[in-house]
Amino acid sequence: MQIRTRITLLFTCITATILFIFAALIYFSAKESREKEFYTLLTKEAYTKVNLFLDAQVDKHTLQEIYRNNRKILNEVEVAIYSTDFNLLYHDAVDIDFVKETPNMLKDIRSKGQVHFYQGPWQVVGLMYSYAGKQYIVTAAALDQYGYTKLDLLLKNSSLIFILSIILLFIAGRLFSKRVFSPINSMTEKAQIISATNLDLRLETNNNKDELSVLANTFNQMLERLESSFDAQKSFVSNISHELRTPLSAIIAELELSTIKERSTAEYKAVIENTLSDAHKLVKLSNSLLDFAKASYDPSEIAFRPIRVDETLLDARQMVQQANKNYRVNIHFNSEIDDESQISVNGNEYLLKVAFVNLFENGCKFSDDKQCTVNVSFQDNNIVLDFTDNGIGIPSKDLEHIFLPFYRGENKTRADGNGIGLPLTHKIIQLHHGAIRIQSTVDLGTTFTLAIPHL
Incomplete structure (x- = not known):
């Protein structure tokens, strides 16, 4: 996998993770806020209904009729009122009764003073109410259809925006990485044409002191060292050839001259001595070159x-x-x-x-x-x-x-x-x-x- 692709994926994943955490925080915050607001609404409705029943002395049949009529067009709050000995005094719809109050539930409300809980998707509030020196147990329950619809819409919109954001992030990351790696691609193309025959070429640099400029300058410095090394090597080989050629040419000339005609013993001895002297020079040069190579390790x-x-x-x-x-x-x-x-x-x-x-x-x-x-x-x-x-x-x-x-x-x-x-x-x-x-x-x-x- 190319570095450009890895950077694009990494950029997309990091940003997508941040967006996901942000969206999740918003969703769960909205969910918790809806729950608290609806519990507050149920509490208000419970107090309103119990005041109408006990204080305003509104007839229970009237209250039940209002509940049934409202229930046809909205999710009306279902309220039930009990005495402390668990006798049912009022209920909006006994035939419906979503809460299904039990003695244990009523005891829990009486002991705690106020409770919140779920009955399926329904939210329920149970509380104690004092009137004329007496205590009453009141329950209020309803389904927050509007709130759930808003949460579902928020979840769907967030999911859609999240998916679109990932796509846009990937495209933006791809374009961003392309722009970032454009100088590197130029450097790569220039480096590919540099060979032993054109070591004088250099990578283009700018006056910035960023990492790419440092890399280009470092590469150019390496090219300068390589060029110097190649030039030194060429000069070294040329000099070696010259140094070797001189004694070898002298040896060959001495031997060729000695074979042209018959010579005296003294003359042959002189040829041998000259040849031996040149051979010693070759040996000394070879030893020096070997030592030079060892020192270059x-x-x-x-x-x-x-x-x-x-x-x-x-x-x-x-x-x-x-x-x-x-x-x-x-x-x-x-x-x-x-x-x-x-x-x-x-x-x-x-x-x-x-x-x-x-x-x-x-x-x-x-x-x-x-x-x-x-x-x-x-x-x-x-x-x-x-x-x-x-x-x-x-x-x-x-x-x-x-x-x-x-x-x-x-x-x-x-x-x-x-x-x-x-x-x-x-x-x-x-x-x-x-x-x-x-x-x-x-x-x-x-x-x-x-x-x-x-x-």
């Missing part, structure tokens, strides 16, 4: 546990110096470690090691002395790592792009690289809820400052 899918940063730094230094014999990495602690939690973080050891290796290698390869120093200090909530080198520095115009994948600045000619290391390091530090900051001066050196929350 959903954080919930990455295993985190308490690890010591000092041990991870030592492992990273060992890896760097084993791969590059001329690199030198120094680790200094600016203060003593009072508590193991100061030097421990909740993180992924492999990814942190990759980040530290990248910063060590980056500092060493761009420095003439091939050295990089890391200073470890502690703040209230963070471990602060300063990776410093005395290298060629980074121009200020390159600093804002330094964490973009495959971006390489003006110093790219000074050392081999693929533009993955620093973006990967930045992503890993963000994954560990840390921050990274760069300070660099051309020809003086660069410092990467990492702040990672400790346990």
Whole structure:
């Protein structure tokens, strides 16, 4: 069932329920009012008849004749008068006698003073009347045909109006929901034509701050993120293709040249060394891409546990110096470690090691002395790592792009690289809820400052 239909039905049901309760209150109020008014009328008629009989001394036959004549054209009140010892003194029509007074009924009237009750559809009033020092029991009964007719008419009209109201409410609800959902339908139609080829399209929004505007703005923001993601993916694939093409083309060229003619052992050895160097570049690029993919996982899918940063730094230094014999990495602690939690973080050891290796290698390869120093200090909530080198520095115009994948600045000619290391390091530090900051001066050196929350 469509939301529009559900809203229409819900709107109709709620309003119909309110109308039903309102109509029921009116009907039962009218019913109760009719009953009270008719009991009051019966009481007045009882007093009138008993006064005529006892005080005015009107002949009973005359009173009975009046009752019979009136009864032909209207529902006349039937009155009966009894003494306290239950002797019948007067009755409008003994032959009719709708009330059928019994001794128990008369005793109840005498004990209570006044009673109201129904005898079938007839309403009956029983009361005590005092005259000349004597007590009399009087009953008055009649059928409120006029009142019942009005109640039936009220019930029929209310039912008819209620049914018509439900129909009108459903139609109004349908039109109302159509108007309400018109912007949503427009948004749906626009969203259906948005695909990977036209992510630049956006949903129309107005200046209102209603829920639909918020929804449209949120959807447009999502489209902007998707467009950026698609553009980044295209750029990423293009850069990967370029980075892979260069060493592969070099390998193919070296091998093809080696097969053109016979060469000496030294020449074949040179070809193999060049090919092996390019293969190593491919392996390094592949490993960097795999690490970049791991760092891009959903954080919930990455295993985190308490690890010591000092041990991870030592492992990273060992890896760097084993791969590059001329690199030198120094680790200094600016203060003593009072508590193991100061030097421990909740993180992924492999990814942190990759980040530290990248910063060590980056500092060493761009420095003439091939050295990089890391200073470890502690703040209230963070471990602060300063990776410093005395290298060629980074121009200020390159600093804002330094964490973009495959971006390489003006110093790219000074050392081999693929533009993955620093973006990967930045992503890993963000994954560990840390921050990274760069300070660099051309020809003086660069410092990467990492702040990672400790346990």
